[in-house]
Amino acid sequence: MKDNRTKRINQVxxxxxxxxxxIAKENHYACAIDSRGRELAKVWRIHQSxxxxxxxxxYIHMLMNQHQKTDVLIGFEATGHYWMNLAHFLKAIDFPFxxxxxxxxxxxKEMDDNLQTKNDAKDARVIAKLLPNGYFSVPRDMxxxxxxxxxxxxxxxxxxxxIGAVKNRIQRWIALYxxxxxxxxxxxxxxxxxVLKLTPLPEDIKEASAEELVIxxxxxxxxxxxxxxxxxxxNLARHSIGLTEGAQMARLEIQSLVHQLELLDAQLEEVTTQMVEQARYLPEFEYLVSVKGISENTVSELLAETGSLQNYEHPRQIIKLAGLTLRENSSGNHQGTKRISKRGRRRLRALLYKAILPLIHNNEAFNSVYTYYHSRQxxxxxxxxxxxxxxxxxxxVFHGLSRNQASFNPERMLADLSYITESRAA
Known part of the structure; x- marks a missing residue:
């Protein structure tokens, strides 16, 4: 990590x-400094056009000529989606950012003036002064x-x-009527x-027979x-305690929500299918799905968050990206409890956690690892x-499969974990 930060510092x-x-929605604000943090111009505004x-x-070329600078480094926060247009323009004109x-x-923010003040000009100045110290990351080429x-x-x-919001709304109407x-x-x-689409209310059901409703x-x-x-x-409809006032509008609303839910489900299925098809183009896809208990959908979502795993030199980089790095709060004789940092991509962390449960049930190798950590003496x-x-x-495991272009081998995985193999033998 220190070597990486040194490389970043050497870029300035x-x-x-x-x-x-x-970055803002319509007007960005920029501040220009030199390698020692001295401001070279007043903060100026950049219109989003x-x-x-x-x-x-x-203006950048003018400042470079005025101060005899041959290189430029531009930094900003990835604020929402507003930074993407500027990033696309900078990439087109070959300006590094x-x-x-x-x-x-x-x-x-308070290091300069010891005040909680927040404004666009101050934020631009703070961002600029973080760059010479290497406090930035280089976005990967996608x-x-x-x-x-x-x-x-x-x-x-x-x-x-x-889908969750529509289901909750349907639940509300069902609970009422x-x-x-x-x-x-x-x-x-x-x-x-x-049933909800055709006969959503008790009055639509209680006078009919089961055969009529099935037909x-x-x-x-x-x-x-x-x-x-x-x-x-x-039978439940005949003894229902549901409301009867406003039944016509309630029926219309429930049927409308059911149609929305079906449409959203179809869209979700289509997007999922397209993501799997796109993920197949990545070289490691076939190796990652070779892990028993891991679905194609899980792999496609994982690659959506990380990109090709071959771009990472070490799995620690992905662990940090997911916010699974361990942190502790210790001082003197006090030894704090280690916890995960959660400084990373929330969706990636949630995806990995959800993938573990079926992995434990369907993959003997991972089940052995889980059993060891959960029941060791x-x-x-x-x-x-x-x-x-x-x-x-x-x-x-995913990083190793991707880098080595190999399918998953449970025996090889357990062989690398000698303490688990010895525990099983005992």
């Missing part, structure tokens, strides 16, 4: 013009496949949230959605529920702690 020489930019970007380029951690900006996977992952996340409905149907399956569902071309379940639903880990250890181990 006496001949380098350093520019920090505070082609004209504003061209003027920004011309780097990203600054927003947390670093927040924590160092291929068309990387862009597709990243955008697909964002779309999937939004669709999942929308047909609270007994959940006694017959537990989940949002195809049968339940068919009605068949005629709609949807998956129908069985007669015993429909008979039970009819000295310092046994809690279940969740052991699962976090497996998250880190899964990253190491």
């Amino acid at each position: 020489q006496e001949s380098t013009l350093v520019i920090g930019i505070d 082609r004209e504003g970007f061209i003027q920004f380029e011309e 780097v990203l600054v951690n927003p947390l670093h900006v927040k924590n160092s 291929t068309p496949v990387d862009h597709s996977l990243r955008q697909g992952s964002a779309i999937r996340e939004r669709l999942r949230k929308d 047909f609270p007994e409905f959940r006694q017959a149907f537990k989940n949002f399956g195809k049968q339940e959605l068919t 009605k569902q068949k005629e709609a071309g949807a998956k129908y529920a069985g007669k015993p379940k429909m008979a039970k639903l009819i 000295y310092n046994p880990l809690k279940k969740k702690e052991a699962m976090v250890v497996l998250c880190r181990k899964l990253i190491q």
